Amino acid sequence: MNTLPQQLANGLFLGSMYGLIAIGYTMVYGIVQLINFAHGEIFMTGGFGALTVWLWLPKGTSMWMAVPLMLIGGAIVSVLIAVGAERFAYRPLRGAPRLAPLITAIGLSLALQQIVFNLYPNAKSNRSFPQLPFGPYHLGSISIQSGDIFLIAAGAVCMTGLAFFVRTSRTGRAMQATAQDPDTARLMGINTDRIIVIAFAIGGLFAAVAGVSYGFKYGNVDYSMGFQAGLKAFTAAVLGGIGNIYGAMLGGVVLGLAEAMATAYISNIPGMEQFGGQAWASVWAFILLILVLLLRPQGLLGERVADRA
C-alpha cells in the first residue's frame, strides 16, 4: 500500500493547525512589530475555555449543539486574554525599546501557563476533551479523523473569512494601511489603537479555533500545550514571511508536510536510517526553516521584513 497520500494528509492536518496559530503571530507582528510570545498560551486558554463550556453543559447535550457553544466559549476566553494582554501589558510599552515588550510577552506566557496550571481544576496533568461522534472516514487509501475534518473545515472558513475581511472591509483596509505605515495611517484618520486591538482579537479568535481543534484531534488539553505548538506556529509564521497572513497559512502547511515527510521517509534513504523517524521530525523542520531563511530571508511570501527588523 502506498502511504504517500496518507502521509501528505497527515502533514496537511498538522500544518493547518500550525497555520491557524501562526495567523496570530503574523497579524500582530505585521501591525505593531511585536512577537507576541504569549500567543501559544492564548491558544491553550482557548482549548480550556471550550472545555469549561463542555463541562458546564448538561450531560448528554448533542455535539451539534455543543460544538458551536464550545467554539464561542473558547473564543471569548482567548479574545479577552489577547485583548487584555494588549491593553495592559503591551500598550503601556508601545514606545519602549523593542526588547521590553518581547520580555513582557515571555513573562506573560509563563504567567498564563502557571495560572491555568495552578487554578484550573485538575489541570496539573492532561484534561480529557470530548470527542466528535462521527468518523473516521476513508477516502481511497486515506483515513481522516473527525478532529481533522473539523480542523480543515474551521481553518478554511476562518481563512476565507479573514482574506475577505482584510481585502474588502473598511477596517481590513485600515489594517493594511496601518501595517504599511502607522504614522501616515493615523494622519489619514485611522484609529490605530483600535486597529491594533482588532489584530489581537483576530489572532485570539484563530487561536481559539486551533485550541478547540487540538482538543478534538488529540482528545485532551493540558497547560503546557501552548509552548510547543506556539513555537512551531511562530516558526511557520517566519517560514511563510512574518507579517503576511497567507504566508502564515502556507508556512504552517509547509512545516507540517516537512515534519510528516521527514518522519515517514528520511529513514528509508540508505545511510540516513539514524536520522529519520518521529524523534527527528522537528530537527528537519528547523533545518528547512534555516534553508529557507538563508535563501529567502524574507520568508516564502514575505516582502517587507528587511526594513523592519
Next chain:
Amino acid sequence: MLILTAVLTTGALTLTACGSRDNKDKGSGGSSGGSGNTTVTIGVDAPLTGQNSATGLGLQYGVQIAADQANAKKTVPGVTFKVKALDDKALPATGQLNATQLVADKSVIATVGPLNSGVATNMQQVFSSANMVEISPANTAPELTQGKDWQTGTKARPFKTYFRTATTDALQGGFAAQYASDTLKKKKAFVVDDKQTYGSGLAKLFKQNFVKDGGKVIGEDHVNTGDKDFSTLVTKIKNSGADILYYGGQYDESQLITKQLKDVGAKIPLMGGDGMFSDTYIKTAGKEAEGDLATSVGAPLDTEPAAKDFISTYKSKGYPGDYSTYGGYSFDAATAIINAVGKIAKDGKLPSDARQQLIAAVQASDFQGIAGPVKFDQYGDTTNKQLTVYQVTNGKWKAVKSGTFNG
C-alpha cells in the same frame, strides 16, 4: 536581527520552561500528630504534576499511607514519621536538584523514589555521597543496580545506597516477549521507544527476547516525550504489516499512540511495560485501548490480601493518582525504611550517624510487604521477581498472567 531575537528568545523560553518549578513543600503536609519526641522525615521524589504524574502521585500517597499507619500504630516508639514530597516533573535535572534538597534537610533519613529510571541515574550519586538510602518502587532499568556492563556478565553494584522494590526490565522485557510470542502467537513486532533510560532499555530487551523466541522486528522508531501528534508514525506502523506494537515508555505518549493507531484502522494491540500500566491510559485512550497489554512489576495489588487495607485507605482518603502501578511497592519501600529506623532507634532517639547506619539496616530487610516479600539481594534488587501481564478488557486492566521469567 529578527532571526537572532527569535533564536535567543526561543532558547530563553526553553530554559525557563524547564526551570519553572514550584516545589514549595508541595504535599509535605498530611501526617502529623503522634506522641513521639523525634520527628523523622521520609523524602519522596516523583513526578507529581504534568507528565507521568498519575503514577507519580500513586507513589507519593503510597508512602504517605505507610507513614500514617506507622504513626497510628506507633511502629517505632517515640518516633513520628513525616513525608516530604518533591516534584521532579520526570526531568533528570530537577530530580538531581530535589536530591540535593533532600540531602540538605537534616530531618530526612531516607528517600523513596524516583519513578523514572532516567531521573534515578542523576540522583544516585547525590544520595550516595550523603550516605542516604534511596529505595525506588518503580525504577526497572537493570544498570541502576547491576552496573552498565550487566549484560556482558560483569555485574557490579555502583551505589550501595540504592535499593528497589520493583524488579528489572531484564526480566520484564523477556516476560513481555514470551507472552507476545508464546501466548498471543505474534510474529511481527514494530518497536517504538521514547529514548529515555527506561523506555529505550525496555524496548531493547523486548526486541532481543522477541527475536530469540522466533519473532521478527519489522520496524523501529523513536518518539520524543511530550509529543502529541503520532499520525505519521501510526501510518507507518499500519503499513508495515506488524501484528503487535511494542512501546517502551510511559502512558503519556502510549495512550495517544494507541488511540491514533486504532483510528487509522490498524487492528493490532499495543503492548508496553509498567510505565503505561495506569488507569489514566484507559481513561484517555477510551475504547481504543481495548485489547492492549502491559506488563507490570509484582502481582496484581487487588488480589493481595495484605493490600486490602491499603487500597481502602487510599480510596477513602480520596488521594489523587493511580495506586495500582507503584502504590504497593511504595508502601513497602517506606515500610522498609520505617522498620530500619525501628532497628537503629533507641528510646525514640536516633544515633548521630543515623543515615549511615540505615544502609545496613535496609539491606537486611526481610519482611512480608503488602505487594509481596521484601528482601534485597547483594545488588540492592528485590528478590521478589514476580511479574504480571495485564490486558484491557471492558475498560479495565485485567490480570491475564502472573509469574516469573526464567530466560
